[in-house]
Amino acid sequence: MRPHLALIEDDPDFALMCRTYLEREGFTVTWAMDARAGKAVMHDGGIDLVVLDLGLPDGSGLELLRALRSTSRLPVIVVSGRGDETDRVAGLEIGADDYLVKPFSQRELVARIGAVLRRCRPPELPAVLDVGTLRVDTAARQASGTGVLLNLRPKEYALLEALARSPGRVFSAEQLLELIWGASWQQSATVVEHVYRLRGKLSRLPAPAPRITTVRGYGYRLDP
Template sequence: MRPHLALIEDEPDFALMCRSYLERAGFTVTWAMDARAGNAVLHESRVDLAILDLGLPDGSGLELLRALRSTSRLPVIVVSGRSAEADRVAGLEIGADDYLVKPFSQRELVARIHAVLRRSQPPDVPTVIQAGSLLVDTAARRASVGGAVLTLRPKEFALLELLAAAPGRVFSAEQLLERIWGSSWQQSATVIEHVYRLRGKLAALPAPAPRITTVRGFGYRLDP
């Protein structure tokens, strides 16, 4: 899909030039001429990155950036004729991901956009975890051993996924409650029950399966 950019810029000639170049470079561009229209685009459309001018006719681009940063981590590149160090520092401290001083080349703008989008992407996480003969497909929410699929309840799958992602590591009951149930105030019996059921399902498989080992006084680990 083409990345969607919000171009918030009040100079029509400059904005039209930028939009034309960026669209040819493979982006979808929505142009807003002032802070009010820009705010609407940012909150009503699915935008991947904003290009924000500081000198807007109905307000400061810095104020728009400050308001955006209170609710969102959307990547923002500030473009401005203000080249003073204080202006650049202010923009970056408020939360701009980059600051580009006019005039600049369109090629440089495209390069900066690609760089900021790369930095904003979450790290690649493997969708399949392997621990010995156990395969856990996190995208399909499926676990199998030697081709035999395990029938798991959501919390059982989450428990197996967590243990399989770090085989040999011991997790305490409190850690498991916090990571899987989202709280540590529940009784440790909740973990004990789920470990018991998961052990039974692993043991019932026709192929040799990893086992969940109790480390007395510490917690549980998966041994491939």
């Protein structure tokens, strides 16, 4: 699958040059020419990495990066004509994964994008998760307990898989929203509703069955 990049850059000539080269190198590129459009592109979903210019006509790229980092770990490479150490350090401290000073070669940009994507790629995870009598087959996207198959909706399955990957670990509602829905700005009631439905389905498994425990003031955990 072609990695999907968001290019947030106000210079149309530079953006066209970058977009043309990146698409020739196998990327899909969505261009936004200001902070408002860039924010919309990033929150639409499906973006694998952001190439972000700091000098935008309707706001600071650093402020856009700061807002993004409050809800997401989406990889970001800052590209800027500001090469001072202070600017580079500020960008990296706010959460940029890399910082590239203009002018630069398109080959270097492609190499930096590839390196960041490799670093951010999740590690290989086990295909089958066993938590007590619960078995979660991540390849088939199915879960069962003592041989009884659970009839789960997609988000219910995703919630169960997330909890089963770290049994005993407490996840906050915000963490679960980010992991499963990709956005912590949604209402936490979404998580409450899905936990309620999933608990009902787990309760119908033969005993002993894993259970989702509410840790008051913190979140939820899966206990074997």
